[in-house]
Amino acid sequence: MNRRQFIIGALCTPVVLVLGIKSVATLRHYPLGQMLREIKALPADKLSSSGSWNVSEIFQHCAQSIRYSMTGYPQAKPALFQLTAGKAAFNTFVAKGSMHHPLDEAIPGAPELVKEVPNSVAQAELVYVLEQFIAWQDRLEPHFAFGELNKIDYFKAHYLHLQSHLSQISLS
Template identity: 40%
Template sequence: MKRRTFVRLATAGTLTVAALGAGGALWLSGPAAPVSGFATIAHARRWVQAIGSGQASATAGWPVAQVFEHCAQSIEYSLSGFPQANSAAFQHTAGSLAFATFTRVGRMQHDLEEPIPGAPALVATDLAVAAQRLDAALAAFEAHTGPLSPHFAYGALDKAQYTRAHLMHLANHAERVRQA
């Protein structure tokens, strides 16, 4: 290939990638959509308390007690630190892009049976106990005023961003929970 042809193709490719990147960044920088499912932590806590005080089942995947255990782990780790993190490169690219996309559309879509990296295996069987743990984690997060630990996939998030992340995460899992 002639050098001039290579330079033209390389320049065209770079400009295309830059244009797509700029368009994506512009779309992602738009206003955040309202969180689908739970508008506030108080709303999420009321739902958790209602589910925990009754009968519930999962339509697929983990039992509801383990869903609650998993969501509690995520919230607790935002305060204390995640056991394992993806690389900084991942957090600054795919991780931050995923979070920006979720924020933009107001909902999260993720593998609902993927454990948090390095977290203990899910073992909860008592729905009421798991609901109490999740409710306590939500209350502790809401009351927390200190620094937050970086998310294992998204990296550093401020309190408002973490609130959105937790609400979207719980709402995504809630899609599989049915109250009896």
């Protein structure tokens, strides 16, 4: 291999990888409506959490995230981060079909979660916000880490975020 081929290969490989991940990411389907029905069906008084947040805090956190996609996140990562690492992380999560992040990390600038809120109240809030989001027709606000997302991409982000957090909830 000569030097020219090596340089061309070195420059093209990241582009091909990014395009491949993006292609896989666009093919996956994330049924947020189905997730909503599953959340509604959960028996709030019989749930427990395996994580450091209780069930109510998990529901509150997920509701915050969805609400902020409509109203705006309190704090955002720098634009350069959103356009590079943020977009790459989002596309990787969507292509993999799962999101991995610290499950007890608050949304930057969000109000503290309240441990004492009953599970049923937090669940009702999450259901309400999810229904609001699904019906939302106005402009969506940029995600604090992923930047600008259209409605389809937000469906994916919210589905994966919920899936990640709900993995810590089980029947007690």
